[in-house]
Amino acid sequence: MKQGAVMLKAHPDLTSLQVHLFGLALGCATGVDFVASSMMGVAGTHIRAGVFASPEDFLWSLTSYAAAAVVANLVLRRIAEDISYRGYTLLSLAVAAAGALLCALCETPFQLSLARAVQGLGAGGLFSASRIIIQLAAEREERRPLFLGFNIGALGMPALAPWVTAQLVQNTDWRTIFLLQAALALATFAFVLAAYPRRMRATLPPWKIEVGKLDWLTVILLGAGALILLHGLGDLRFYEFANSPSVALTPLLGLACVAAVFVHQHRHPDPWLNPRLLLGRRYIAGLSFYALYYFLGGLWGYVVPTTLQSGLDFTFQTAGAVLTTTGLAGFGAALLFTFGGPKLVGQRRYIALGYLMFAGAAWLLSQRMMPGASIAVLLPALTLQSLTVPFVLMLVAGLTYADLSVDSFAHAYQFKNIVRQVATAGGTGMASLWLQYGEVMARTQLVGNITPFAFAQEPDQGTLLRLSRQIDQQALLIASGNLFALLAVACVVIALVAVVQRSLR
Template identity: 70%
Template sequence: MTRSKPLLSMHPELSSVRVYLIGLALGCATGVDFWASAMMGVAGTHIRGGVHASPEDFLWSMTSYAAAAVVANLMLRRLARDISYRGFTLAGLAIAGFGAVLCALSRNSLELSLARAVQGFGAGGLFAASRIIIQIAAAREERRPLFIGFSIGSMGLVALAPWITAKLVESADWQMVFVLQGGISLLTLIFVLATYPKRLTATRAPWEVDVQDMDWVTVVLLGAGALVLLHGLGDLRFYELTSSPSVVLTPIVGLIFFAAAFAHLHGHPDPWLDPKLLLGRRFLVGLTFYAIYYFLNGLWTYVVSTMLQGGLGFTFQTTGTVLTTTGLIGFAAAMAFTFGSTLLVGTRRYIAIGYLLFAGSAWLLSQRMMPGASIAVLLPALAMQSLTVPFILMLVAGLTWADFNVDDFAHGYQFKNIVRQIASAGGTGLASLWLQFGEVLARTQLIAKVTPFDFPQGIDQTELARLSQLIDQQATLVSTSNLFALLAFTCVVIAAIAVVQHALR
């Protein structure tokens, strides 16, 4: 009886089942980061109340995580050279779990922000580490089994996060959100230990890394730049530019830090991020499409959550159920792409189709923004947007990295994940800023239409409160509808650009 051909030629000792389990472990490691971000987004209001933080103070807990994640991605390749990507993953999971426990023990916004920074430093580099391991462990034609498990762990399981978070917050204290995150980190660490091949073991222990050899100038410049830039983008939701124009200076200062960091890296003999490897035309075009997707995704997530709860009055649990349903639809589309991507021809055309789907979803929602709109009315449009994942993310990913060797891939993917954090924050900030201005304008117009003649018998306090709430709801719906309409037009323009560009094909 002849032995079947191994799925991974570089690891012939691994059985087929083991290979699929490794892919699932890679996805679960990535999911630790995604779970932390998704649960924080869904349960943010409850957590903010638990630590008695103002919205401005609570913002630091969001940006400290993202900034620490940027630093983790920056240090990834350098640390993996000493402790391997397997060792980096194990260390990251341990730090992320410890950070989650610290979050659960936090009593105020300062403690929570510091704890989230620890969690972000551990979890922030896991996505890039997992993708680089796939590049190292398998030849291009052998990666599908790994990607199947990776998609299940990073998208399928994470799609459950909104629903689980809503259930958890409604039935327990806010601390349980972080207890669950810590438990997920621990279980994933055990899973990684049991499945990852031994050839990825560390060359030295994490505590043996020579920290004196670290490029601390880059760490400080990029870390500070990320924190200032991300916090400045997030701050846009709390201030109006007309009354506080200085709020724009903060993101600009962050960009200055980034420019100084890359100027330093350009002259470094062994840069952690090699700028020369990041200037290829295919990579820059792919990175642009990446940034556009994450920007729009950050914007979309913020607006949809605001629409469902603030505009349509859905309960926290209903909102979680809707977001999980659309996430599972996106996961199904991603799995279909994993099995059928070889059948797609005319790459630019399919990227354009993805953005046209996005445009159609946004336009349908813009037409359905009215009080009393049911889930049945909204779900088809939301589901259409979730179907865009394989077209405008996975397809771009496969094309962007086509010409990269393993070492260059590590440089590029580090930088890609740094861009992901910034683009997502930028999308959220812009969405919040738009809704602020839009709601003010809509509220002013709605109030102007209310006259004393509408209440000839006068109006009591109860009726006044009801009217005020109705105007606020209508203002949110009008502002959201306008933003969706603008987003639809923008996606059509991006689709046209995708068709005429020649770098990704």
């Protein structure tokens, strides 16, 4: 680009350095949300012990954040109309920092759930806000510098989160995790304040938002529905349908509340989420691929750490280092895609390639689920999966919104991130349910193969305890291996669908 050339027509006063810092600030704002979710997943066991929560009680702290994030995405556009997307981002970062500080002060599971809801209400809409800002601030041909900075912040920060979390837990305690999240949100607040362009029009201060004019029926229905749906999906891991068939009714009740929201919005004269704008063929196809990716991401994100620590006896620190290493590989691939992605021809084939890579990674892991498997044996498969991000996510993102206007994009991205929360929770719930049944079946088979003739002498209590531990590990590895094999087949099917479909091309 020539010296002094305008990089953003909407903001001609910004220099090249300022545009790149603007993009990085957009990514860091998104990273605040991603880091909060990642750290909670990685350090969940330690945090749960810190507030003396049962697994069922601790689940509320996960679902309260996700449900609050759904509400944040719902109210995002309407609030931004009053205070601008820049103002919304600053307000959300402040709320996210306050929520993280409240989490650090919690003593009980109930307090943690409420604090996490505050944090989710602040951080949950930052991803959507950042992407809408890019759409508003730059024409299609001007977005590469913004996306470069955005990807550095949005993907680089969560890639480092597992290793940082492990180090904090090892050297301090669980409260430090939330103190770091609060510091990150406040630092990003200052960065956004300095790097975002000034508002193009007069806006209201946050305290003058007319709360009474909000569509509270939609807020209550969607908030309650999302909480019930997400908690119901997560709750599947603690029950067996054979003994508690009513547990399946909870997600259905939540889904009914969410459906009622869209019926209400369809009839509303000025809807927050306009269903009429979300029925395009290209958008529906892209949203379906999004949902598949986040479902598989929730599944993968639950099974891999569980298998590394409980099945293969990796330490918490080692598992964190492995996850960060593979995350950085995906981060590097995303940066390369930022430059080379627009040059790809035949995008459907590359989406299919991404899912074939995912299938290959899952199949490799299914063959390597055995006691004593080393990092060197597992790392190639885990790295291969992380390299799929440009193809199964970023390429889909570039194709999904090609036909949408700026206003339609805001509606579409709000809804996409609502779907993200539900699909991720569904993947996590399905993974935990599969492992639950798979372990029971494998354990039964393993125990059935043990006879008194397997022991040279009558085993003592220590021998029986070690044997029980080995059986539990073997059962988890068998269940994980079977799930990875099934996942490989599913990804091959998705790849075939990607090739034959014609909506995204």
